[in-house]
Amino acid sequence: MAIIEVVNVDKIYNDSDVKVVALSGINLMIEQGEFTAIVGPSGSGKTTLLNLLGGLDTPTNGKIRVGDVWLNEMKGSKLIDFRLRNIGFVFQSYNLIPVLTAGENVELIMQLQGVPAMQRKQVAAEMLSKVGLADRVSSRPAKLSGGQQQRVAVARALASRPKFILADEPTANLDGKSAESLLQIMEHLNRTEGVTFIFSTHDQRVVSRARRVILLEDGKIKSDFAQ
Amino acid sequence: MLVSLSWRNIWRNQTRSMVVVFAIALGLWGGVTSMSLINGWVKQRMNDSIRNEISHIQIHNPQFLQNEEVDKTLNVDSITSLLDTLSGVSAYSARLKIFSMAQTDRANSGLIVLGVNPVSERALSGIPEKIIYGGFLEGAFKIPSIVIGKKAAEELKLVNYEITDSIIKRLERNDEGLASALSELAGKSYRSRPALIRDLQATLKPSLFDRWADAIADSCAGYRLNTPVVLTFQTPTGEMHSAMFRVRGVYRTSNTAFDARVAYVNLNDLVPVSGLDPGQVHEVAVICSDIRKVPSVAKSIASKFSHLKIRPWDEVSPEIALYSALGDFMGMIYVVIILFALAFGIINTMMMSVLERFREFGMLMAIGMNRVRVFTMIMLESVFLTFTGGVVGVLLSTTFVMIFSHTGIDFGMWAEGFEAIGYSSVVYPHITFANYVQITFLVIVTGMLASLWPARRALKLNPMQALRIE
Numbered sequence: 001m002a003i004i005e006v007v008n009v010d011k012i013y014n015d016s017d018v019k020v021v022a023l024s025g026i027n028l029m030i031e032q033g034e035f036t037a038i039v040g041p042s043g044s045g046k047t048t049l050l051n052l053l054g055g056l057d058t059p060t061n062g063k064i065r066v067g068d069v070w071l072n073e074m075k076g077s078k079l080i081d082f083r084l085r086n087i088g089f090v091f092q093s094y095n096l097i098p099v100l101t102a103g104e105n106v107e108l109i110m111q112l113q114g115v116p117a118m119q120r121k122q123v124a125a126e127m128l129s130k131v132g133l134a135d136r137v138s139s140r141p142a143k144l145s146g147g148q149q150q151r152v153a154v155a156r157a158l159a160s161r162p163k164f165i166l167a168d169e170p171t172a173n174l175d176g177k178s179a180e181s182l183l184q185i186m187e188h189l190n191r192t193e194g195v196t197f198i199f200s201t202h203d204q205r206v207v208s209r210a211r212r213v214i215l216l217e218d219g220k221i222k223s224d225f226a227q
Numbered sequence: 228m229l230v231s232l233s234w235r236n237i238w239r240n241q242t243r244s245m246v247v248v249f250a251i252a253l254g255l256w257g258g259v260t261s262m263s264l265i266n267g268w269v270k271q272r273m274n275d276s277i278r279n280e281i282s283h284i285q286i287h288n289p290q291f292l293q294n295e296e297v298d299k300t301l302n303v304d305s306i307t308s309l310l311d312t313l314s315g316v317s318a319y320s321a322r323l324k325i326f327s328m329a330q331t332d333r334a335n336s337g338l339i340v341l342g343v344n345p346v347s348e349r350a351l352s353g354i355p356e357k358i359i360y361g362g363f364l365e366g367a368f369k370i371p372s373i374v375i376g377k378k379a380a381e382e383l384k385l386v387n388y389e390i391t392d393s394i395i396k397r398l399e400r401n402d403e404g405l406a407s408a409l410s411e412l413a414g415k416s417y418r419s420r421p422a423l424i425r426d427l428q429a430t431l432k433p434s435l436f437d438r439w440a441d442a443i444a445d446s447c448a449g450y451r452l453n454t455p456v457v458l459t460f461q462t463p464t465g466e467m468h469s470a471m472f473r474v475r476g477v478y479r480t481s482n483t484a485f486d487a488r489v490a491y492v493n494l495n496d497l498v499p500v501s502g503l504d505p506g507q508v509h510e511v512a513v514i515c516s517d518i519r520k521v522p523s524v525a526k527s528i529a530s531k532f533s534h535l536k537i538r539p540w541d542e543v544s545p546e547i548a549l550y551s552a553l554g555d556f557m558g559m560i561y562v563v564i565i566l567f568a569l570a571f572g573i574i575n576t577m578m579m580s581v582l583e584r585f586r587e588f589g590m591l592m593a594i595g596m597n598r599v600r601v602f603t604m605i606m607l608e609s610v611f612l613t614f615t616g617g618v619v620g621v622l623l624s625t626t627f628v629m630i631f632s633h634t635g636i637d638f639g640m641w642a643e644g645f646e647a648i649g650y651s652s653v654v655y656p657h658i659t660f661a662n663y664v665q666i667t668f669l670v671i672v673t674g675m676l677a678s679l680w681p682a683r684r685a686l687k688l689n690p691m692q693a694l695r696i697e
Binding site for chain 2: 091111
């Protein structure tokens with residue numbers, strides 16, 4: 001069974017009196033272990049779709065299933081808790097907490113999950129090691145490069161053992177070398193550990209590595225192909 | 228980690244946080260200082276009042292309290308034999324209390340004359356230690372002794388102002404010009420302070436007069452000891468009787484009104500002229516070893532002497548008990564007002580801190596931090612910020628109180644006003660552990676209340692929109 005199922009989803013924003021159709025008639029299935037890129041020009045609805053898949057926004061019409069759960073059946077703290085235990089996020093601008101070390105940033109999500117302190121430290125070290133930052137556990141974000149910060153963000157997302165990771169333009173703020181390094185790590189995690197990644201991106205490097213590309217235009221899926 | 232995160236969050240902008248911390252610290256220092264000064268005054272007034280004026284317990288014939296008639300006495304022997312055996316009694320003094328008109332060669336004034344045993348009175352009362360001129364009632368004299376208050380001495384014109392050579396020499400050390408200007412007044416004697424001041428004004432240059440007039444007047448004041456004072460009072464038979472005493476001492480307490488009206492004579496000197504039998508007194512004053520024992524001692528005395536009026540200190544002087552209760556309350560009101568003002572600064576800081584981190588809150592909510600945790604984090608930040616300021620403030624205050632509770636703070640320039648209402652111009656700040664606990668509680672509550680609005684703003688965030696904020 002697909003881990004994500006999107007059924008006839010529309011998303012319409014009412015901006016004053018103007019209706020803006022961000023997504024229209026989206027149907028989608030994403031399987032465990034996919035490495036999928038959602039691409040399209042600005043305003044095509046990539047981020048909106050990612051927000052809907054992450055439970056950060058609700059569709060105007062249609063419904064979305066993650067695992068066994070239909071997201072439209074959950075609200076408030078139940079939905080927040082669902083995100084905490086099932087969905088990993090990587091943001092364009094890293095969004096690490098500046099006063100916490102890399103290790104603590106990774107630990108934070110596990111603490112929210114109620115993981116005991118010893119286990120948290122162990123897992124945080126392990127996750128940072130997976131993204132090549134074993135020696136930067138005690139470094140604060142300000143002491144890390146953009147690429148390293150984004151790798152910490154990936155480690156943080158991995159630490160919660162999510163069903164899938166949503167990455168919104170993860171390479172947009174990175175130089176070529178850092179972007180390449182990050183993509184290698186994510187691809188490696190996908191191939192060796194079966195971590196499901198769903199990207200929204202403009203970056204051709206991401207597109208070229210993705211095994212499935214969903215092209216959005218004007219809020220509709222224009223093409224959906226494996227490569 | 229939430230606690231650690233909150234603590235680290237408040238130091239993201241160190242300058243801003245330190246400004247709030249110091250504002251709270253200084254505010255609290257001001258509040259605690261006000262409270263400690265009020266407490267110090269109240270404590271001093273209460274102690275002075277009990278020690279010098281009303282004692283812990285007073286025993287009277289109930290009829291004496293109604294009209295203070297001289298024949299409404301009580302038998303001292305039966306009472307003292309009980310007091311000698313009662314645990315908790317530290318000292319007692321049996322007194323005759325007669326209302327009289329006092330007359331000197333220059334003036335007259337009404338006085339309450341207490342006939343006391345000097346040894347018992349010294350054990351009970353602080354008055355013998357408050358003698359500023361002469362001595363208490365010790366020593367045998369052909370003409371009996373009277374000790375009066377400073378204010379009464381002034382009213383009876385027992386103060387002389389004389390500019391002696393030794394005073395001029397002493398003043399010369401401070402200002403050479405002053406000594407030469409004063410030399411023409413040397414040897415002159417004045418009956419009143421205003422008369423001396425008038426002459427000083429006429430003699431000294433305005434700058435010297437403004438600077439030195441009060442100091443010269445204080446230096447020149449001398450009491451005319453051994454001056455006869457004739458006391459006229461009513462005997463039990465209703466006749467007026469007069470007796471002569473000589474002023475052998477002048478005392479000064481922090482209560483000018485008390486100094487103006489109460490005089491002390493030896494009980495043995497007063498009994499023969501009062502028309503009362505030996506063994507009859509009007510009042511027995513008792514001091515207990517501890518103020519907390521007063522109710523039980525009063526109860527024990529009352530159980531043996533149900534026909535007498537036994538009054539503990541707070542019944543004799545309810546206003547003192549009231550001040551004592553009000554002292555803490557007033558101090559706490561000061562602290563609350565200061566914290567209320569500071570709350571706006573804390574709200575401002577917390578609001579800025581929250582607005583700056585909207586994106587971060589959005590991320591935290593997106594990854595799964597629920598609203599209760601976000602709320603708790605902001606509350607903790609505010610409490611930490613306020614508590615840090617509170618700790619610094621309490622340390623400042625404690626240092627202040629510790630230093631000045633030994634040395635005292637002299638409000639000498641307002642001494643006359645303070646003493647007119649029974650308060651010393653030198654105050655020893657005093658604060659209790661309970662006060663600190665109350666203040667700490669108030670600081671934490673202020674921190675929590677001040678963070679409610681900023682926390683509410685954060686809670687209303689939509690994580691998706693917050694993440695878009697650049």
